[in-house]
Amino acid sequence: MELGKSGIHVFYPQPTGDVCCNTVVFDGREKVIVDPGLYHLWPYLEKSIQEETGIQAKDFSLVIHTHSHPDHMGAGSYLEREYGVPQAMSQEERDYLDGPGQGIYAWFGVDLPSVTVSRVLKEGTLELGDRALEVYLTPGHTPGSVCLHDPQHGTLVTGDLVFSRSFGRVDLAGGDPRLLAESIRRMGALDAQAIVPGHGPSVVGRDQVRNNFKYVYRLLEECGYM
Ligand SMILES: [Zn+2]
Numbered sequence: 001m002e003l004g005k006s007g008i009h010v011f012y013p014q015p016t017g018d019v020c021c022n023t024v025v026f027d028g029r030e031k032v033i034v035d036p037g038l039y040h041l042w043p044y045l046e047k048s049i050q051e052e053t054g055i056q057a058k059d060f061s062l063v064i065h066t067h068s069h070p071d072h073m074g075a076g077s078y079l080e081r082e083y084g085v086p087q088a089m090s091q092e093e094r095d096y097l098d099g100p101g102q103g104i105y106a107w108f109g110v111d112l113p114s115v116t117v118s119r120v121l122k123e124g125t126l127e128l129g130d131r132a133l134e135v136y137l138t139p140g141h142t143p144g145s146v147c148l149h150d151p152q153h154g155t156l157v158t159g160d161l162v163f164s165r166s167f168g169r170v171d172l173a174g175g176d177p178r179l180l181a182e183s184i185r186r187m188g189a190l191d192a193q194a195i196v197p198g199h200g201p202s203v204v205g206r207d208q209v210r211n212n213f214k215y216v217y218r219l220l221e222e223c224g225y226m
Contacts, residue, residue, distance in 0.1 A: 002052070003194055003204070006153040007131070009053055010196050013037065014044045021072045021198045023049075024157050026150075029129030031055050033085075034064045034148065034157055035198060039074035039110065058083045062119065062128070065089040066159025066198060067145040068097040069172075070108045077113040088119035088126075090137055093144025100173040101142065121146050138187060140180025141168035147187055154193030154206070162187060163197040167216055170225075181226035188213035 002009050007027040013020035020041055024034040037045055049055055063085050065073040079085040093101075094117050105112050126133045126148075134149040141160040145168075148157040160168035162184050170177045195203040195212065203212045220226045 001202075003155055003196070003202070004153065006150070006155060008150065008153060008155055008196070009049070010202055011045060011048050011052075014041060014048075016041060016044070019071050021160075022196065022200075022202075024196055025049055025053060025055065026128065026131055026133075027053055027055065028131045030061045030131070031059050032062045032064060032128055033060050033079070035066055035072040035159065036063060036075035036079060038071055039078060039113075042075035042078050045075070057085075060085045063087045064121070064146075064148065065093065066147070066157065067142040068093050068101050068113075069142070069160070070105050070110050070113070072159070072198060073113055073115070074110060077115050080115050086118040087115045088121050089117050090121045090144040090146050092137065092139065093142060093146075094120070096143045096174050103173050136183075136186065138183035140170060140176055140183045142172075142174045143176075145183075147183075149190055149192065155196060156187060156190060156192035156194065156209075157196045158187060158198065160198045162195065162213075162216055163200045164195070164203050164212060165215055166200070167219065168198075177223070177225040181220045184213070184216060184220065185226070188217070 009025040011023040020037045021035050026032040063076045136147045138147045138161050193206045
């Protein structure tokens with residue numbers, strides 16, 4: 001699904017029964033894929049992307065990982081190996097993947113991804129051809145999770161930080177409820193017009209986004225996270 005005429009395409013997981021994430025494709029002079037999902041589901045996703053956008057795997061100039069969990073980043077290693085597509089994540093997340101984050105791969109029963117992080121994401125502007133994304137370090141679900149904001153279109157890609165009427169789990173290795181609540185507060189202050197989370201439906205419309213943040217703040221309070 002394309003969000004308006006923004007060149008931002010959202011792909012929801014295939015109904016295979018696997019826990020997989022939403023994938024975002026930024027189409028423009030540079031073609032960028034965010035969270036390519038589980039390794040073994042890539043062929044299905046590739047077909048959907050090609051059908052909707054005409055983009056082929058070899059056309060991508062960057063893979064951005066909001067975080068390193070296998071249901072989000074697994075297929076990154078395929079894109080790097082087959083097409084040399086560079087991979088981007090925060091240094092904090094790279095360190096996490098080299099440490100406690102590895103246990104989650106064993107838990108999922110999948111191999112560790114062998115990717116080279118050639119572009120380290122930092123807070124600030126990430127220039128992508130005719131698009132500029134603002135990168136925010138938003139720890140909580142994992143220590144090095146990031147959110148991506150496209151201010152021109154008011155679209156916020158949140159990974160597993162915040163969802164429609166819910167928020168990311170903090171019970172996995174590296175999770176931190178206080179940091180999660182703080183990061184969600186920061187993202188709420190951006191006053192985005194759309195949220196594209198890592199799982200579940202998108203939230204579209206400024207009022208809907210505001211209401212969603214209000215709802216999530218209440219949930220966080222009820223859980224004692226803030
Ligand atoms: Zn996750």
